[in-house]
Amino acid sequence: MKIDVTLGIDVGGTNTAFGFVDVNGKCIAESTIPTKANNSAVDLFARLKPEVDKLFSSLSNSYTLKGIGVGAPNANYYRGTVENPPNLKWGNVNIVEILKQYFDVPAAITNDANASAIGEMLFGAARGMKNFIVITLGTGLGSGVVVDGKLVYGSDGFAGEIGHTTFDPNGRQCGCGKKGCLETYASATGIKRTVLELLALKNDESSLRESCFNELDSKKIYDAALAGDKIAWEAFQFTGKVLGLKLADAIAVTSPEAIILFGGLALAGNLIIEPTKKSMEENLFHVFRNKVKILQSGLPEGNSAVLGASALIWNEIIKTR
């Protein structure tokens, strides 16, 4: 008997990963090609098609491709489009239409944070949950909001932008043009900015005084904090304080049972989770207190993005069964 799989495609600024995933979230095979951000979307998928075919024919067992899910920046689920992504020279392009030219199966697209949320629901830390929020802490802060077992797309397909809720209207300049967005504080870039502020503010010795801004990353800050560096530790405390405050706001809107943290900064574990939890509880309306769990992603680190993209279309297929 043939085994059903879906194809998950994760479009990044540098590489595009793709893989075949079964209904249990097992990644059968995967590969990557360069995205070539200066080329068109049509070029990417024209290069991707033979690679997908090659990977598929290399599989030892017999599989049936049931659908394709894509995670990509600025993706619109309703329209099947990617709309002016900041890191790709794609303009406004309908990806689902392009995929139809190459594959005779259903396809869907959403942004990577939404794909992660569906990935957690089907294969990860949110299995069995109906109401939860996934926060991806990468270069920026993405989010996917699930209400009553369904991802919230909202009126225009762009819901779940918690990274651009406002912590401080007079705060840090955000790439989006606003000031003080949550992601300018709670993200890999945000914690770097916090370290610089703390180094400027305080006189504590710190190994981080040896790194320039462009050399710093959240791993270095994490290692310094573990080694007892006070500035690094305070940077995590402040990041958690800001994140917890804004999570409390989001919880007041949809009342999730859990917040799931995903991405590089989330790997810091309790160093980020504890101050986030403390601040969240302090800022929660009393009816929500001591109810909302903060969990780390339950997806394997290596291919979580492909699993998320695959889960997007598995979720559609399961609904129609």
Add this chain to the structure above:
Amino acid sequence: MKIDVTLGIDVGGTNTAFGFVDVNGKCIAESTIPTKANNSAVDLFARLKPEVDKLFSSLSNSYTLKGIGVGAPNANYYRGTVENPPNLKWGNVNIVEILKQYFDVPAAITNDANASAIGEMLFGAARGMKNFIVITLGTGLGSGVVVDGKLVYGSDGFAGEIGHTTFDPNGRQCGCGKKGCLETYASATGIKRTVLELLALKNDESSLRESCFNELDSKKIYDAALAGDKIAWEAFQFTGKVLGLKLADAIAVTSPEAIILFGGLALAGNLIIEPTKKSMEENLFHVFRNKVKILQSGLPEGNSAVLGASALIWNEIIKTR
């Protein structure tokens, strides 16, 4: 042929209003009894039952009662309960169970802001909308969030508490125990507090200098603003600024097509809507800009609460048809 109606019951701190409403949102008849906040919930519904029967038998046409919807403070839709309401000595009580003793029809309960949201969806300004948020600007600030045509109750039944998202963690003391909650700024009480701050801060002459805090109300501030009072006008500007900022946050979570303002302060019309809209647009993530309408309630002022409560159960009945 008999006409189907539902019974809407709105439990307030002073009076409990009830009425029969048809599927088109026409209120056939209504009445009120005193709530007697110091008595039990059992006492209220024991007194209500004969009044409901009396009103029903007074109707000239022939009607069939199909269900009962209740709007009450601290109500939990999932459990059918009211849980320690601040203004009623009820403790934790199952209202749906009490209603079952008196009426042989389906019953449901939610808080008044959620009831208003369903009322707007079925009978008011949100007809035909799938994604919107209702904000009730009364003594406090309540909210009801609708996603994909369904009211969001969340994991515990208490979703939609936008009034307790945080504007300023070091700000005004809120009745909930937190500091700087939105409702301490954007509500009838909030604008009074703003007036007092402005009177303390500025030297402008103002008719509001003649009123003590307990005499002030939003109508007085509205009248003063219309008469050209600078302090009153600034109070509306500031209220809108705070409300718009926090609406932008909520929009980033669920991407509604409209915000519907309901309740006393909303009657100020453009005096509150214009600064709210301006601040909301300034603080919105760019993908949401110039898309989200701010509308006034489409429910008749007099019996909107009964219509909302009735809509709660009409919505359940319609789903099963």
